[in-house]
Amino acid sequence: MQPVISEFRLARRVQFYETDTAGLVHFSVFFRYLEEAEHAMWRAAGLSIAPPGADIGFP
Numbered sequence: 001m002q003p004v005i006s007e008f009r010l011a012r013r014v015q016f017y018e019t020d021t022a023g024l025v026h027f028s029v030f031f032r033y034l035e036e037a038e039h040a041m042w043r044a045a046g047l048s049i050a051p052p053g054a055d056i057g058f059p
Contacts, residue, residue, distance in 0.1 A: 008041045 018029045042049055050056050 008037070008044065010037045010040050012036070 012033065014025055018025055020026045039049065
């Protein structure tokens, strides 16, 4: 059985190109942050988002 992660934190520096003219993070960037954090959490738990033996690629 895998350990249960009750809290996960990922530190990340906001890049200049991710901000708008007001100096705030553009709303569309938050989805990238969520995706990055999700993948990092899976890796930290020793898991993968892909089923075992699956080929990951595009398309």
